[in-house]
Amino acid sequence: MGDLKLMKGNEALAEAMIRAGCDAYFGYPITPQSEVLEYLARESEQRTGMLAFQAESEVAAINMIYGAAGCGRRVMTTSSSPGMSLMQEGLSYIASAELPCLLANVVRGGPGLGTIQPSQADYFQSVKGGGHGDYKLIVLAPSTVQEMVDFVKLGFELAEKYRNPAMILTDGAVGQMMEPVELFDQMPRRTVFPEWATTGKKPGQERRYITSLHIQSEKMEEINHRLQAKYKKMEENEVRYVEMNTEDADYIFTGFGLGARICMKAMQMARENGFKVGLVRPITLFPFPTKVYNDLGARVKGILDVEMNAGQMVEDVRLSVNGQTKVEFYGRMGGVIPSPEEIYEHFIKTFIEGGKK
Amino acid sequence: MSEKTFVDLESEIEGTVTRESICLEENLIYQKPIDTLIDTPMHYCPGCGHSTAHKIFMEVVAEMGLQEEIIGVAPVGCSVFAYHYMNVDMQEAAHGRACAVGTAIKRVMPEKYVFTYQGDGDLAAIGTAETVHAANRGENILVIFINNGIYGMTSGQMAPTSLAGMVTTTSPYGRDTSRQGYPLKISEMLAPLPGVAYVTRQSVHKPNNVKRAKKALQKALQYQKEKRGFCMVEIVSNCPSNMKMTPLQSNQFVEEKMIPFYPLGDIKTPEDK
Numbered sequence: 062m063g064d065l066k067l068m069k070g071n072e073a074l075a076e077a078m079i080r081a082g083c084d085a086y087f088g089y090p091i092t093p094q095s096e097v098l099e100y101l102a103r104e105s106e107q108r109t110g111m112l113a114f115q116a117e118s119e120v121a122a123i124n125m126i127y128g129a130a131g132c133g134r135r136v137m138t139t140s141s142s143p144g145m146s147l148m149q150e151g152l153s154y155i156a157s158a159e160l161p162c163l164l165a166n167v168v169r170g171g172p173g174l175g176t177i178q179p180s181q182a183d184y185f186q187s188v189k190g191g192g193h194g195d196y197k198l199i200v201l202a203p204s205t206v207q208e209m210v211d212f213v214k215l216g217f218e219l220a221e222k223y224r225n226p227a228m229i230l231t232d233g234a235v236g237q238m239m240e241p242v243e244l245f246d247q248m249p250r251r252t253v254f255p256e257w258a259t260t261g262k263k264p265g266q267e268r269r270y271i272t273s274l275h276i277q278s279e280k281m282e283e284i285n286h287r288l289q290a291k292y293k294k295m296e297e298n299e300v301r302y303v304e305m306n307t308e309d310a311d312y313i314f315t316g317f318g319l320g321a322r323i324c325m326k327a328m329q330m331a332r333e334n335g336f337k338v339g340l341v342r343p344i345t346l347f348p349f350p351t352k353v354y355n356d357l358g359a360r361v362k363g364i365l366d367v368e369m370n371a372g373q374m375v376e377d378v379r380l381s382v383n384g385q386t387k388v389e390f391y392g393r394m395g396g397v398i399p400s401p402e403e404i405y406e407h408f409i410k411t412f413i414e415g416g417k418k
Numbered sequence: 419m420s421e422k423t424f425v426d427l428e429s430e431i432e433g434t435v436t437r438e439s440i441c442l443e444e445n446l447i448y449q450k451p452i453d454t455l456i457d458t459p460m461h462y463c464p465g466c467g468h469s470t471a472h473k474i475f476m477e478v479v480a481e482m483g484l485q486e487e488i489i490g491v492a493p494v495g496c497s498v499f500a501y502h503y504m505n506v507d508m509q510e511a512a513h514g515r516a517c518a519v520g521t522a523i524k525r526v527m528p529e530k531y532v533f534t535y536q537g538d539g540d541l542a543a544i545g546t547a548e549t550v551h552a553a554n555r556g557e558n559i560l561v562i563f564i565n566n567g568i569y570g571m572t573s574g575q576m577a578p579t580s581l582a583g584m585v586t587t588t589s590p591y592g593r594d595t596s597r598q599g600y601p602l603k604i605s606e607m608l609a610p611l612p613g614v615a616y617v618t619r620q621s622v623h624k625p626n627n628v629k630r631a632k633k634a635l636q637k638a639l640q641y642q643k644e645k646r647g648f649c650m651v652e653i654v655s656n657c658p659s660n661m662k663m664t665p666l667q668s669n670q671f672v673e674e675k676m677i678p679f680y681p682l683g684d685i686k687t688p689e690d691k
């Protein structure tokens with residue numbers, strides 16, 4: 062068993078980064094995730110020699126990620142919504158050049174400068190592409206501080222396995238809350254780098270270059286086919302989700318991250334009042350757990366999707382359910398966190414009272 | 419004593435020079451750097467300064483024995499394909515971000531040499547922030563800055579370094595400084611920063627200038643070896659295609675118009691630091 066500590070989400074994320082043998086972090090301060098860089102600036106270099114670098118902007122930070130990842134280093138950046146928007150161009154290049162790296166978006170309410178309060182309104186941006194071109198990120202959605210830690214390790218593993226950027230999509234509440242966490246043991250930083258990394262031309266070998274430019278459309282289509290095949294493999298092998306009380310469920314509550322965590326409480330309230338409610342919480346938002354929704358859709362009376370946005374993941378839930386059952390949405394926006402009571406009330410109003418009409 | 423003309427020379431050597439003899443080592447007057455520059459046709463327009471700049475820099479890399487020690491960053495612009503010609507490990511950066519990419523490469527591999535190769539649109543417009551901050555942090559990298567005062571790859575739009583009054587496709591009546599701002603002297607702007615070790619402005623439009631530019635590139639890599647800080651070699655260059663000139667005319671333009679505004683020579687050396 063690893064160390065047990067009481068930690069703030071953002072600091073736990075930073076601690077996990079050091080322990081995961083990360084080589085470098087490049088970031089720019091933005092609320093509500095500035096603790097990440099602050100923590101690393103205090104700790105990382107002394108403990109493992111890991112570089113913690115404050116860039117001049119998020120635009121620079123993501124391109125530094127490109128540069129260091131291109132040298133085969135294990136690298137990570139974090140930001141929050143407006144900053145993550147600035148990183149989208151760089152992410153598209155990283156995805157195209159197939160450079161593994163890990164990002165965390167500690168989401169705040171938008172659009173625009175918005176608010177510094179927690180939100181889940183960047184689902185579309187994270188899951189559907191965000192930048193230009195056909196590409197996908199591996200997206201992990203933690204609902205606890207413990208998962209912030211675990212998903213750093215998992216995120217690096219998946220990113221490196223697929224040579225693809227991975228993202229932890231969390232929010233200001235998980236980033237700021239304190240919870241007990243079990244930390245994994247310190248992993249060594251790597252000393253051998255991948256065979257594609259630009260670490261200086263080796264004698265007798267071809268030079269290596271990292272690029273996303275392929276002027277010939279046939280060549281670019283070939284690259285696209287390769288990427289799509291990779292995403293398909295992720296869909297086959299990497300879907301992760303949590304199911305609770307679904308065996309006997311008449312209704313399903315669903316959501317991701319903090320939204321799902323609040324749904325758990327609402328599910329308990331429903332159960333106490335005699336309604337058989339279960340819960341599905343996707344851990345990977347891409348690849349999306351399509352099958353579990355499709356299977357449940359065939360046998361439950363309805364699904365209530367709860368998010369801290371205007372209804373984003375619900376589109377994927379509806380596509381997965383494919384009209385087999387009713388899918389309703391309840392959301393709060395702009396940094397407002399829904400309470401279990403209002404979710405329960407909405408469930409009663411929509412499915413129980415509405416269902417009697 | 420009058421200089422010999424080409425005709426004199428031709429008649430003098432007639433009969434003594436054969437197709438085979440001109441390839442003999444002792445008769446070579448021009449040679450591509452053998453291993454550092456890839457033997458392939460370049461996409462650059464005839465007469466463009468890029469190919470000369472590529473060649474002399476790759477000569478320097480070969481002569482200093484750095485082929486295995488150096489990592490380059492290509493920009494967006496005409497030299498986007500620099501990695502097709504330079505036989506060293508390279509990364510292709512997003513438009514303007516070469517200094518950020520170069521910073522990261524150097525920071526994770528401080529024992530290696532790092533250079534960026536950027537044009538004026540890339541470095542002095544969209545990438546100004548990354549350039550200034552890399553310079554100000556004293557990043558121990560070499561920035562090769564090709565300044566031809568125009569956007570080449572997108573076909574002749576106004577660059578931040580276009581001269582006042584210069585006609586481009588987006589300043590068809592000449593660059594009007596009251597509306598379109600003044601040409602930016604990036605080298606002079608960066609030189610005062612304490613992190614900057616070496617800034618020099620060179621050109622490749624005449625043989626002597628090519629030699630001087632090569633020397634400057636050599637010095638810059640030597641300074642990088644000595645960890646002196648940020649080095650930039652600006653090369654004032656031409657763009658025959660977009661200036662709608664012959665290569666010779668475009669080099670005359672460099673001589674007569676560009677260099678008076680962008681004077682050649684060292685702007686800062688480590689001794690001034």
